[in-house]
Amino acid sequence: MEVKQIDSMAQIDAVAWNRLSGTDYPFLRHEFLSALEQSNAVCTQTGWQPAHLLVMDQQQLLAILPLYLKSHSWGEYVFDHQWAQAYQQHGLAYYPKLVSAIPFTPCQGPRLLCAREVNQASVCTLLLGFIQQVAERRGISSWHCLFPEHAQLDWLQALGVSVREGVQFQWFNRNYLTFSDFLQTLSADKRKMIKRERRRVAEQGIDMLRVPGREVTDAQWQVFFRFYALTYLKRSSEPYLNLAFFKQIARTMPEQLMLVLAVKDDTYVGAALSFIGSDTLYGRYWGCQAEYNALHFEACYYQGVDYCIEHGLARFDSGAQGEHKISRGFEPVTTYSAHWLKDADFAKAVTQFVDREKKALQHYKQDAANYLPFKRT
Known part of the structure; x- marks a missing residue:
């Protein structure tokens, strides 16, 4: 297997991409990501430079990781501005950074797309190694995977990255x-x-x-x-x-x-x-x-x-934030993001912060659940 990096969705066949992405989750479709690029909503000028990773076996596409080179933290809905400020205070550059996410779309879903016959652990190790090499070569501070579905946490945690939690409110049928x-x-x-x-x-x-x-x-x-x-x-x-x-x-x-x-x-x-x-x-x-x-x-x-x-x-995901949704039957759910930082000291500090934040979020989520409007049984 080898990793290939592309800077445009036009460089990958739509049928091959969609064969891995499917259409169950609309935001990873070739059509959606292409529309972002072709409308110039996503480009170097807007601070979202496509840098998608493809895992190939000769001409066969085995896996995909959507990836963007970012020069800011806007449009992500996982807020790390304080991390960037801390870098600046220590004379370090937080930007550029790499982000695996759907631009402007805080909806949980798959991030790593693999063919069924592929060993996912091997693909993950290969991709993170590639990202680390690129980061070292190009002066990139970090890699962030935003709003992965819960089922993909195992491969992220196996990489040894910091997993951060958040809360959204969703309705269940x-x-x-x-x-x-x-x-x-x-x-x-x-x-x-x-x-x-x-x-x-x-x-x-x-x-x-x-x-x-x-x-x-x-x-x-x-x-x-x-x-x-x-x-x-x-x-x-x-x-x-x-x-x-x-x-x-x-x-x-x-x-x-x-x-x-x-x-x-x-x-x-x-x-x-x-x-x-x-x-x-x-x-x-x-x-x-x-x-x-x-x-x-x-x-x-x-x-x-x-x-x-x-x-x-089965579910209505109405977007980020909005505590007013609770009284209307939208239940608190945990969202996730994963973070690798090249600087070892900052990586340790972020891990400690994320661990403290998780405890606070657990209390917040429980408090939010106590205000749900459902009849008590």
Whole structure:
């Protein structure tokens, strides 16, 4: 086996890549990563330089590790700015660093993709050795693997890297037949709260329209992007993604897209875009023209819950952060990241920090679970 590094998805055949990635997890599809590159959302100028690793046996593709050379820590959702500051205070450079992640996408999923016949432990050792050599040769401080699924923790821990934990809030489908079935599992006050929020959306004259990706019109994509961009502009920042990205995935992977549109007086007033996996709905982007009572909850949460129930999806991953989700039935789950630092002293310090952080997160997760709205049994 040998490792080959590419700096563009155009350098690897889409069929060969997707044979390993599959389509269960939409964000590792060749189409998704290519759209990021071809729209220039991901490039050297934005601080996300593609550097993907391929493990080859002559012409046969055996394994893939998505990889980016980063000159900052934005768009990752695993925050290491304090680590970078500590490096600077000691006269060291934290950037550039290497990151195995899906840009701007804090969704758990596979990171190392291997053919079935491959010994994963051998591939992992080979890849980390390659990364360490590149780091030494190019003055790179570290490698970070963000939001790997739990099933891939074993190979990461076997590499001797520091494993960091985080918390997100996700909704789980316990074989509900209708939204009302879900509500019946909640305490009376939270059940009334959700009913009231959904009712208020209707009382404001707002209708909700759920559009499969194949049926979204060009005009609707224009509307959605305007709303999406507004969420950033309201915070005086620029959106990570552009209209070209959304139009490209609309052409190349529409079957894994679902757009929710809020309509008032024949005018669109809000929108939320989700991605559809094999058993999970991923809520990703949202925006609105003006603020309406409870519209965010309806578009971003309740419509997604409805969709999961109707289509038999097991889980609704509605994105990072958001403690307000707890009272609406979204449960705390542990997320992971793995970190290798070239400098031995900083690696030791980060490991000690991560161990302390884990203990605090365990208490936080338990406290969050105590506020879940489900009936006590």
